[in-house]
Each structure stands twice: as structure tokens, then as C-alpha cells.
Amino acid sequence: MEIAGIISAIVIGIVIGVLGRLVVPGRQHIGILLTILVGIVAALIGSAIANAFDVADTNGIDWIEWLIQIGLAALGVAALDRSTAHR
Template identity: 80%
Template sequence: MEISGIISAILIGIVVGILGRLVVPGRQRIGVLWTILVGIAAALVGTGIAAGFDVADTKGIDWIELAIQTGLAALGVAALDRFKSRS
């Protein structure tokens, strides 16, 4: 993976993390850094899932891939918030 691919994965991860956080209702007790890390992980895993379903490479914006990534980010944010509230 080239440096441009890494930078784009980080930027997409930030956007996906923010979208995932917006989807989860209520207030989350996790910081911005955790949101970004969850978003990056969700973007990478979501891309793999989208490639498995053969919806990762479409003309224009990959809306299905973005929906998968956002859903994974929302699950990750909710799980991390629940884990941190128990601690």
C-alpha cells in the first residue's frame, strides 16, 4: 500500500467514525481519538466486506460500501462507549 492509500484510508476513517458517532443515539463517553480509530478500523473492515459482496468497485461513489463502513463504525462506537462506561 502506498502512502497516498494510507492517507486516504485515514481520511475516510475519520469521516466514517464521525458518521458512525452521529448514528448512535445519545451521548457517547469516548474521545475524538477513539472515534477516529474506530472509524479507521470500520473503514478497513467495511472495505473487505464490500469486496466480499462484490460491491466495492462501482462507478462514482460507493454508497453501499460507505453504508457498511458507517454501520460498523456505529457498532464500534456503541460497543466502546458501553465498555468504557463499565470501567
């Protein structure tokens, strides 16, 4: 992967992580770095799932892929919030 691909994955991960965090109701007790990390992982896994279902490359904006990624980020943020809340 080239440096441009890594930078774009980080930027997309930030956006996905923040959107996923906004979807989860209430206050989350995880930091911004974990949110970004969850977003990057959700973006990569969401892209793989969208490719598997052949909905990744559509004409215009890939809304289904974005929804999958944001949903995965929301699940990741909620899971991390629950795991850190009991500490």
C-alpha cells in the same frame, strides 16, 4: 502501502468514525482518537466486506460500501461506549 494510501485511509477513517458516532443516539463517552481509530478499522473491514459481496466498485458513488462502513463504525462506537461507561 504508500504514504498517500495511509493518509487517505486516515482521512476516510475520520469521516467514517464521525458519521458512525452521529448514528449512535445519545452522548458517547469515548474520545476523538478512539472514534478515529474505530472509523479506520470500520473503513478497512467494510471495504473487505463490500469486496466479498462484489459491491465495492460500482458506477458513481459506492453507497452500499459507505453504508457498511458507517454501520460498522456505529457498532464499534456503541461497543466502546458501553465498555467504557461501566468504568
